[in-house]
Amino acid sequence: MQGLSKTGRSDVPEVLVFEILHRLPVKSLTRFRCVCKPWSSSFQTPLFITKHHNHHLRHNNLNLLLKSSYVSTRYDTHYFSQLSTDKGHNFSVKQTVHLPFFENFLYSPKVDGPCNGILCLSDFNDKVALWNPSTREFKILPQSSIQCPPSAGYTDFDRSGFGYDSQTDDYKVVRFATIYFEGYDEHYNRYVELDQNEKFELYSLRSDSWKEISHPGGTTYDPLLFNNYLNGFHYWAACGYYDNENYILSFDMVTEKFSTLPLPLPRTSGSYRLDLLDFNGLLGALLPQGEGTEKSFDLWVMNGSWTKQFTIDSVPGVGRALGFWKNGELFLESSDHELVLFDPSTRELKNLGIHDYMETMEISAYVESLVPINGRSEYEECIIRRPPGGASN
Known part of the structure; x- marks a missing residue:
C-alpha cells in the first residue's frame, strides 16, 4: 500500500500502519481520508477493502439494522433503525433512517x-x-x-x-415479475384478472x-x-x-x-x-x-x-x-x-x-x-x- 506510512512518523513501518487501519470501523476510516491523499486512495483499493471486511467478519463484528413500522396506515409509517449494543449487551436504537425513495407506499x-x-x-x-x-x-x-x-393490466x-x-x-440482483392480464366482465361491470405470466430478470452492477x-x-x-x-x-x-x-x-x-x-x-x-x-x-x-x-x-x-x-x-x-x-x-x-x-x-x-x-x-x-x-x-x-x-x- 504505497504511501500509507507517510504520516510524519517515518519510524512507523508501513505494514504496521496497514494492520492498524484495516481493523478500524468504517466511520473512523472515513474521517482519516482527510489525513493525506495516499491514505484516501489506499482505502479504495480491493486489497484494503477485502482485508478490512475479512477482519471484521472473522471477529464477528456484527451491526444490526431493524426494519419495522409504527401503525397500519399508508404513508410515512415504515422505518429503519440502526441498533447499538453496549458492553452489558443492552440493545438500543442508535438512530432511525428515513429513505424517501421508498416512501408513500403501503408496504x-x-x-x-x-x-x-x-x-x-x-x-x-x-x-x-x-x-x-x-x-x-x-x-x-x-x-x-x-x-x-x-394487453397486460399491471406487473408486480x-x-x-x-x-x-x-x-x-x-x-x-435477480427479480421475479408477475404480469397480470385483465379483461372487462360485463356481468360484474368491472375489470377482472384473466391470466398471469411470470418473467425473470437479472441486474449486474x-x-x-x-x-x-x-x-x-x-x-x-x-x-x-x-x-x-x-x-x-x-x-x-x-x-x-x-x-x-x-x-x-x-x-x-x-x-x-x-x-x-x-x-x-x-x-x-x-x-x-x-x-x-x-x-x-x-x-x-x-x-x-x-x-x-x-x-x-x-x-x-x-x-x-x-x-x-x-x-x-x-x-x-x-x-x-x-x-x-x-x-x-x-x-x-x-x-x-x-x-x-x-x-x-x-x-x-x-x-x-x-x-x-x-x-x-x-x-x-x-x-x-x-x-x-x-x-x-x-x-x-x-x-x-x-x-x-x-x-x-
Missing part, C-alpha cells in the same frame, strides 16, 4: 442480503436500490427491461434476490443494466417466507404451482442458473413455514413447531444433506423467529409484537423494549464494508438519519 421495501455489507431494497413497483449503510452510499437501479404486452415485482459473483467481481433470463417454469413462489443469500447462492422457500409441492429454490450468481433442494422434512399439512438463514457459514432452516403463544424451533443445517442441529423447546409468548445473534442467541418477535432476545443456554427471554405493528419487524445483521456501489451519498439522496428524539446527522 415497506423488502430487504435482501446482506452481501459483503451491502443490502438490496425493493418494492412491488419496480423500485430497487443498493445500500451500503456503513459508507452511506445509496444507488438507485435502472427501471426494468421486461417488455409487457399492451414481488420476489427478488441479491448476491455476489466471485468470478467476475460483480454484484447481481458492473454493467448497470438488466437482462431477461430463463426460469424454472411451472412454479410459483411464496413471497411471505424469509429468503437469504449464502456463499454465492440466493435461496427461497418455494411451492409448486401444479402439484403444491414445497421445496427450496436456489440461484447461482456465477452460472446464473436455478436449482432446487429438498426440504428438511416432508410437508405434513397444507402450510409449511420455515425460515432460511446463514448458520455458521452453512444453509440453515428454522422450523417452528406448535401453535399459539408457545412455540418450539428445530434448526436443520445443510452440509451435503440435512442434519438436525438442535431444538429450542417451548419458548413462551413468541410469535416468530427473526434470526440468530453472535453467540447463538435468537431474535424473536413476541406475541405482543415486541423485539426479544432468547438465550437457549440459559433459557432467558429478554425484552429489548422495541415495538412494531402486526409482524412488520425484520432484523438484518451485517458486517461493515468499504465496498463501493457506484451510487451517491445518502445526503444527495435526501436520506435522513436521526438519533432517538434528536436532530438529523
Whole structure:
C-alpha cells in the first residue's frame, strides 16, 4: 500500500500502519481520508477493502439494522433503525433512517442480503436500490427491461434476490415479475384478472443494466417466507404451482442458473413455514413447531444433506423467529409484537423494549464494508438519519 506510512512518523513501518487501519470501523476510516491523499486512495483499493471486511467478519463484528413500522396506515409509517449494543449487551436504537425513495407506499421495501455489507431494497413497483449503510452510499437501479404486452393490466415485482459473483467481481440482483392480464366482465361491470405470466430478470452492477433470463417454469413462489443469500447462492422457500409441492429454490450468481433442494422434512399439512438463514457459514432452516403463544424451533443445517442441529423447546409468548445473534442467541418477535432476545443456554427471554405493528419487524445483521456501489451519498439522496428524539446527522 504505497504511501500509507507517510504520516510524519517515518519510524512507523508501513505494514504496521496497514494492520492498524484495516481493523478500524468504517466511520473512523472515513474521517482519516482527510489525513493525506495516499491514505484516501489506499482505502479504495480491493486489497484494503477485502482485508478490512475479512477482519471484521472473522471477529464477528456484527451491526444490526431493524426494519419495522409504527401503525397500519399508508404513508410515512415504515422505518429503519440502526441498533447499538453496549458492553452489558443492552440493545438500543442508535438512530432511525428515513429513505424517501421508498416512501408513500403501503408496504415497506423488502430487504435482501446482506452481501459483503451491502443490502438490496425493493418494492412491488419496480423500485430497487443498493445500500451500503456503513459508507452511506445509496444507488438507485435502472427501471426494468421486461417488455409487457399492451394487453397486460399491471406487473408486480414481488420476489427478488441479491448476491455476489466471485468470478467476475460483480454484484447481481435477480427479480421475479408477475404480469397480470385483465379483461372487462360485463356481468360484474368491472375489470377482472384473466391470466398471469411470470418473467425473470437479472441486474449486474458492473454493467448497470438488466437482462431477461430463463426460469424454472411451472412454479410459483411464496413471497411471505424469509429468503437469504449464502456463499454465492440466493435461496427461497418455494411451492409448486401444479402439484403444491414445497421445496427450496436456489440461484447461482456465477452460472446464473436455478436449482432446487429438498426440504428438511416432508410437508405434513397444507402450510409449511420455515425460515432460511446463514448458520455458521452453512444453509440453515428454522422450523417452528406448535401453535399459539408457545412455540418450539428445530434448526436443520445443510452440509451435503440435512442434519438436525438442535431444538429450542417451548419458548413462551413468541410469535416468530427473526434470526440468530453472535453467540447463538435468537431474535424473536413476541406475541405482543415486541423485539426479544432468547438465550437457549440459559433459557432467558429478554425484552429489548422495541415495538412494531402486526409482524412488520425484520432484523438484518451485517458486517461493515468499504465496498463501493457506484451510487451517491445518502445526503444527495435526501436520506435522513436521526438519533432517538434528536436532530438529523
